[in-house]
Amino acid sequence: MRIKIFSSDTITNAMRQIREELGDDAVIISTQTDDSSGGVRITAALEVDDHEDSIAEILVDEAVDTTRDELLQAMDYHGVPRSLSDPMIDGLEGNATTDAEAALVIALRRRFDFAPLSLQSLDRPLMLVGAPGSGKTTSAARLATRATVEHRTLAVITTDSFRAGAREQLSAFTDILETGLHCVDGPDELRNALDQASQEAITIIDTTGANPFNASEMAALARLIDVSGAEPVLVFAAGGDVAEAAEIGSCFSALGVRRMIVTRLDIARRLGAAIGAADAGPLSFSDVSFSPQVARGMKPLTPQALARLLLRDPNRLETGLPSEKALAK
Numbered sequence: 023m024r025i026k027i028f029s030s031d032t033i034t035n036a037m038r039q040i041r042e043e044l045g046d047d048a049v050i051i052s053t054q055t056d057d058s059s060g061g062v063r064i065t066a067a068l069e070v071d072d073h074e075d076s077i078a079e080i081l082v083d084e085a086v087d088t089t090r091d092e093l094l095q096a097m098d099y100h101g102v103p104r105s106l107s108d109p110m111i112d113g114l115e116g117n118a119t120t121d122a123e124a125a126l127v128i129a130l131r132r133r134f135d136f137a138p139l140s141l142q143s144l145d146r147p148l149m150l151v152g153a154p155g156s157g158k159t160t161s162a163a164r165l166a167t168r169a170t171v172e173h174r175t176l177a178v179i180t181t182d183s184f185r186a187g188a189r190e191q192l193s194a195f196t197d198i199l200e201t202g203l204h205c206v207d208g209p210d211e212l213r214n215a216l217d218q219a220s221q222e223a224i225t226i227i228d229t230t231g232a233n234p235f236n237a238s239e240m241a242a243l244a245r246l247i248d249v250s251g252a253e254p255v256l257v258f259a260a261g262g263d264v265a266e267a268a269e270i271g272s273c274f275s276a277l278g279v280r281r282m283i284v285t286r287l288d289i290a291r292r293l294g295a296a297i298g299a300a301d302a303g304p305l306s307f308s309d310v311s312f313s314p315q316v317a318r319g320m321k322p323l324t325p326q327a328l329a330r331l332l333l334r335d336p337n338r339l340e341t342g343l344p345s346e347k348a349l350a351k
């Protein structure tokens with residue numbers, strides 16, 4: 023029940039105020055003459071069920087629209103095209119929540135798969151593939167470290183006989199891990215190296231960077247995937263153009279890639295490209311790295327973590343620009 027007192031010079035004016043404010047359902051409880059002003063004081067009441075109203079508000083109201091706006095704003099910041107963010111967020115109807123993070127977790131789970139690289143569940147070698155410089159060798163070193171920490175037998179192979187210093191880059195880590203590095207040149211040597219590796223070993227294969235838009239490089243990579251029977255995992259550097267990333271995701275998906283490690287989260291502020299690549303593949307999100315240091319490792323990317331990354335307030339992220347104080351020094 024809402025009760026309110028209306029004062030006016032005439033009954034007609036007071037009644038008009040009551041109708042405007044409380045509507046036609048208002049009931050008049052009392053009418054009094056106001057001795058001090060010579061006008062009238064009318065006490066009116068409106069029967070409302072506050073309890074039901076509060077539930078109705080929680081179910082569907084502007085608060086939910088605000089959540090939708092907040093999510094769209096975050097997706098816009100990351101450069102996620104509306105053709106992707108609109109259906110993701112529209113699909114939330116019926117899951118109305120005022121908690122943006124919880125809502126985004128629901129939307130992300132619906133649209134994407136999350137499949138962390140758990141060494142326990144591997145039933146075939148892992149082959150790290152991707153564009154030049156995306157972080158394949160560093161990811162191979164991180165996975166090798168993870169296998170060593172988990173006391174697993176390890177076999178590390180590189181097919182990168184192309185780039186100067188590529189073998190040395192990886193052997194610097196395999197030496198520390200006290201495991202050998204098998205360097206192979208071409209599909210036949212790869213097949214032989216795999217035949218010699220222990221069946222129990224976690225086998226990690228590093229590859230030469232492949233330009234996704236170069237047919238002969240992709241054909242050579244397809245052949246390596248084919249002879250090895252390995253699971254090809256895309257290593258994708260966060261940041262960059264969203265449309266380009268979607269094409270990269272599709273090109274590697276055509277070779278049988280189904281999941282993706284996202285590197286350089288520390289360098290990229292916008293995650294639209296990673297989202298676009300995953301969506302176009304489609305590719306599942308597996309792990310992420312966020313440091314040039316191998317020792318920092320990789321972490322599984324959960325829907326909750328991705329939601330939190332997408333909802334970070336851009337105004338509170340470090341810019342890397344020197345502060346006035348630092349410049350004054």
Ligand SMILES: Nc1nc2c(ncn2[C@@H]2O[C@H](COP(=O)(O)OP(=O)(O)OP(=O)(O)O)[C@@H](O)[C@H]2O)c(=O)[nH]1
Pocket residue numbers: 152153154155156157158159160161182185188229230231232257285286287288289311312313314315
């Ligand atoms: N800041 C940052 N740097 C990274 C990350 N992951 C890898 N890097 C750096 O990125 C550079 C390239 O990494 P690599 O692992 O050599 O990349 P790659 O895909 O093997 O390169 P190619 O073999 O030449 O195709 C190196 O300097 C790494 O230290 C990351 O998560 N954050």
Ligand SMILES: [Mg+2]
Pocket residue numbers: 158159160182188228229231
């Ligand atoms: Mg490399």
